[in-house]
Amino acid sequence: MKPGQRTRTTPSFAGLHPASKSASMAARGASAKTNTRCELALRRELWRRGYCYRLHVPGLPGRPDMVFPKHRLVIFCDGDFWHGRDLEHRLEKLTRGHNAAYWTAKVQRNVERDRQNTSALSAAGWKVLRFWETEVLRETTKVADRIEELLAASLSHAHRTTARRASTESGGR
Numbered sequence: 001m002k003p004g005q006r007t008r009t010t011p012s013f014a015g016l017h018p019a020s021k022s023a024s025m026a027a028r029g030a031s032a033k034t035n036t037r038c039e040l041a042l043r044r045e046l047w048r049r050g051y052c053y054r055l056h057v058p059g060l061p062g063r064p065d066m067v068f069p070k071h072r073l074v075i076f077c078d079g080d081f082w083h084g085r086d087l088e089h090r091l092e093k094l095t096r097g098h099n100a101a102y103w104t105a106k107v108q109r110n111v112e113r114d115r116q117n118t119s120a121l122s123a124a125g126w127k128v129l130r131f132w133e134t135e136v137l138r139e140t141t142k143v144a145d146r147i148e149e150l151l152a153a154s155l156s157h158a159h160r161t162t163a164r165r166a167s168t169e170s171g172g173r
Helices: 022-028 038-049 087-096 100-123 132-140 140-169
Strands: 066-068 073-078 127-132
Touching: 022 100, 038 066, 038 073, 038 132, 066 100, 073 100, 073 132, 073 140, 087 100, 100 140, 127 140, 132 140
Parallel strands: 073 127
Antiparallel strands: 066 073
8 A cells, every 4th residue: 555545445346347248237227226116116105195205315325215304204215136135145145156256245335335324314313214125015005104103203293392392482381
């Protein structure tokens, strides 16, 4: 390392290559970043219940799939493969496959990035919910119920805070 050069804190993919350019393009093309099937299913259910939200807000770490700004709540619908569901099992399978070093490093980096984004959002005062794609697709109603509970609790807390503030400002009457 040269004097004045910083130590790298993120893994490097230097020396690791996808199997081929066409394989890499196919893998990236097959995995949508936005408007995935599970995301659309959850959005439809929340919209049906009357909730409004913002989508893929670029200024927030990780670009959450759904954002409820008034409630300081963000939702991520994480793909099972790319975000490492059952990580140990996933890595075990990847090590037996083609180009194992590349894929294990890729998935592990995604998982680490998810943790960093969740921490950054929490530190900034956001509530963060992450759901696996299979969970959303199999139990959309239950996932929406959980979100609805947090939204209701958030409104209840906001109402108590506003009422308390109004009471103090009016002299406690």
